[in-house]
Amino acid sequence: MDIKVALVGNPNTGKSTLFNRLTGLNQKIGNFPGITVDKKTGYMKLVNGKDAEIIDLPGTYSLYPKSSDESIVFQVLADEQNSSHPDLIVLVVDASNLKRNMLLYSQVADLGIPMILALNMIDLAEKQGIEVDLDKLAGKLGVQVVSISARNNTGMDTLKQAICNANKIATQFQDVDVSSLAPAAINAIKSKLNSDNDYYALQVLHQHEYLTFFTDQEQQEIEDIEQSHHFESSKIQAAETIARYKHLSSILSGVVSDSGTAKKFVFSDKLDGVLTHKIWGFAIFLLILFVIFNAIFAWSSYPMDLIESSFGYITNLGHEYLPAGMLTDLVLDGVIAGLGGIFVFIPQIAILFAFISILEDTGYMARVTFMMDKIMSKVGLSGKSVVPMIGGLACAVPSIMAARNIENWKDRMITIMVTPLVSCSARLPVYILIISLIIPSENVWGIFNMQGLALMVMYLVGVIAAVLVAWIMKFIIKTKERAYFIMELPVYRMPRWKNVFYTMYEKSKTFVFEAGKVIIAISIILWVMASFGPGNRFENIEKKYESALADTTRNTDHINTLIATEKLENSYVGILGQWIEPAIRPLGYDWKIGIGLITSFAAREAFVGTMATIYSVDGGDEDTSTIRERMSASVHSGTGLPVYTFATGISLMLFYAFAMQCMSTVAIVYRETKGWKWPVIQIVYMTAMAYFSALIAYQLLK
Known part of the structure; x- marks a missing residue:
């Protein structure tokens, strides 16, 4: 690289947005040497044809660190041997709050590294009546000062030109003796x-x-x-x-x-007075949650039906025109069924992340964090714990990594231990599948969708469980440190719709490709295990029904279904499922659900693909009904009673709400805690919670 540039700045100054603008898709994420803190680097072409490596350093309010992330900033800037040590610093400040932001500038300037001062969000500052004399400021500081708006992509060429013009020798003046x-x-x-x-x-x-x-x-x-x-x-x-x-x-x-000192915060303060109110604030938050979960069902029903029927059509077409045989069955009942189990949930995933992106972009999510600080302090946590827990709605892995920003060791450990209880997007397909089986799609009072309400309850169950477990751990994990919560509330903004749609696309793509790889692999393995059995069991079953099939007066479709069911029960997967069935029968589960629980420990969402594969094999080639219809019609082989009753469905959702069924989460907890002690404790307590809550729910509701 011709030049190495570090982006430095306070949190909420738009530094990451600027990084994305400068580097586009030409970026990578790794770790800083010797510490598990994300290192974001990217590359861009300057206007003079030279290349620049851009390093996005963690946000910090000063060079005095309050967390492991913040400690990285001085380490990189002070150590000339560090691989990330920059030739030039672009210090990003919020143009509407210069005095507070400039404290970090004055500290970094005294280190003597060449610097450019980038006044970001200049458009918002102007709307608030704030004007900055760039030339006078540059003269007083002895550095290039550039006004930009990373959000609106303005001033980028000027900044790139300033980087080209940056001197190799520091020119900034010493601020303080x-x-x-x-x-x-x-x-x-x-x-x-x-x-x-x-x-x-x-x-x-x-x-x-x-x-x-x-x-x-x-x-x-x-x-x-x-x-x-x-x-x-x-x-x-x-x-x-x-x-x-x-x-x-x-x-x-x-x-x-x-010129706008008296009035620039009036609207924001009035809005905050309502949205962060100790009563109305929580009521509005619950209403927003309900709107989101209601929309997940109401808006996604048509695309879901379309996807489901499309995969059913492809399967039927395949069985009709492809030559009968093992390869055709593998492709249609293994791979295609597994793919159908993935793609059918893309609409819900996209809708959920669209809403999350809107809440973050408008600044409302920061208000939720602020409101929740009081509740968190009651259970021994700080408001900073809310950030990872809210992030847990998407995925526990990056959320647990975000807990590094919590200075207090006890708060950080408790946050890591309870964050996986918050329902992540991997649980969403399971919840939606089960809710569609046991909760009627009806509206109460014309507006409240029962399925959307049930989904919201499941998410609230996860949050409440996390808070209760945190309260218990407050008495178990001892420390004398005291936690403090300081955060800056960003200004309210209109959401960037391009960013919202990009988030929907990225999260849906991640779900398909990341979860999809696991689900397809499991689907193929399950198809093989479900299509073969030990010894001559399959031959004996076929002999058992030979005479019945030869009788032309009998319904051969029903007989073929009986053959397929018996073969599945005598296959390798059937034998494994029946072996674990005694342990899960008190929860209301049959052996097929048991297989789903086992495969889910690779990834929670694998349950859906597992059910799709098992019921595709069970249904036989002639069964054209959807997976949900087959599951709904499923009965216990011994009693003939339905498998998916209300009691079983609630029990199953509670199991998935609490169980640690994600190997990636276990791995990241091991990495963040530097040992197996905490991951093992987490697996044990969450599995126990899952089993006994599911047991109690089923026994009470059956």
């Missing part, structure tokens, strides 16, 4: 590290314990300097911050004019 804060200690560190930068030496004194590029001996020598010079980190940090804000006031004087 930091050497006066602890002169003796700073000079000792400068001498020890052979550095001429006062602020670098001061930061080393503050946070050398977190800097992995120092050896144990160097760490001890720095610690000795601290002790011998009586270095008081917290007092010096406070004095530095006060000095910087005083200096920034003089810098921004005459640079920023704000």
Whole structure:
């Protein structure tokens, strides 16, 4: 690369949006060396034809870290040997809140790395009556200042030109005389590290314990300097911050004019007064949830029916025109049935993520986080725990990784342990399938869809379970640390519809390709296990019905169905299912559901593909009904009673709500906790919760 550029900035300044604008799809995600923090890098072509590597550093309010993510910023900027150490910094600030954002700028500027100041969201600042004199600000700071709007894709060419023009030598002016804060200690560190930068030496004194590029001996020598010079980190940090804000006031004087001070927050404050109200705020949130889950059923019914009938048509066409044989059965009853079990749920997945994207884009999701902080504090968590838990609605894996931003160790561990209880998108296909079998598609009072209400209840069950388990763990996991929650509420905005549709597409594609690979593999294995059995069991079954099939007066379709059912029960998968059936029979499950539970431990959504494959084999070639119709008509072989009763359905959904059925989640918990202790505890307690809640529900409702 010709130049390496790091994006640095506060949270909610649009830094990630700018990263996406500059790099497009030419980006990759890995880990910073030696620590499990995401490293986002991308590449772009500059206007002079040269290439630039863009590194998106974690958002931070200052160089003093409050989490493992934030500690990365100074490590990368301070260590010239670090593979991510930049040649140039683009410091992104919110143009409507310059003074608060400029604290980080003044700290980074004192490190002496060449820098460009990017004033983002300049369009929103202008709407609020805020005007910034770019030339005067650039003159006072000694850096290039560029106004951009990453959201609207304006100012990108100007920024790229500024990157091309950036000097290799730092030109920014020193902001604060930091050497006066602890002169003796700073000079000792400068001498020890052979550095001429006062602020670098001061930061080393503050946070050398977190800097992995120092050896144990160097760490001890720095610690000795601290002790011998009586270095008081917290007092010096406070004095530095006060000095910087005083200096920034003089810098921004005459640079920023704000004609809308009195009225710019009036609308936002009035809206927040309602949306974050201690009573109405929660009522509105529940109403929004109901609208979302009602829409998942109401809006998706037609595309679902279309997809389901299309796959049924393809299967029937295949059986009619393809030559009979094992390969045809594998393709139609294994692969095609498995694909049908995946594609039929794309409409619900797309609708769910469209709503989540809209809530995030408008700024409402941040308000939900703020409201939930009070509830979280009651159960021993902070509001920061809400971010991973809300993210758990999509997927537990990135949500557990997001818990790194929680400074308090106890809060972080409890958050990791309970986040998988929040119903993720992988559970959605299971819920929808079961609800469609046991809950009538009826409206109450003309507007409330019963199936949508049931789906909302299942999601609330997961959230309530997570909160209760967190409350219990508060007394089990001990720590003396106290948690604090500070967050900035973003301004309200109209959702970016292009971003919403892109999210729908990306999440649907991920579901099809990521979950699909697992489901197709399982479908093929299950088809083989369901199509063959040990010894000559299949031959004996065919002999048993030879005379009945020869009798032309009898209904051969019914006899063929009986043969298919008996073969399935005597296949390898049938034998395995019947072997585990005694353990799950008290929950109301038959052996077919048992097979679905086993395959679900690879991925929860595999249950749907498993049922599609098993019932495709069970139905035989002549059965043209859909999977839901076959499941609805399924009966216990011994009693003749329906399998999917209301009691069984509720029991099954509760099992899926609580069970740890995701190997990816287990792997990420192992990685984040650096051992098997917590993953094993998580698997044990969640499986126990799933089994006993399902048992109690079935026994009470049957």
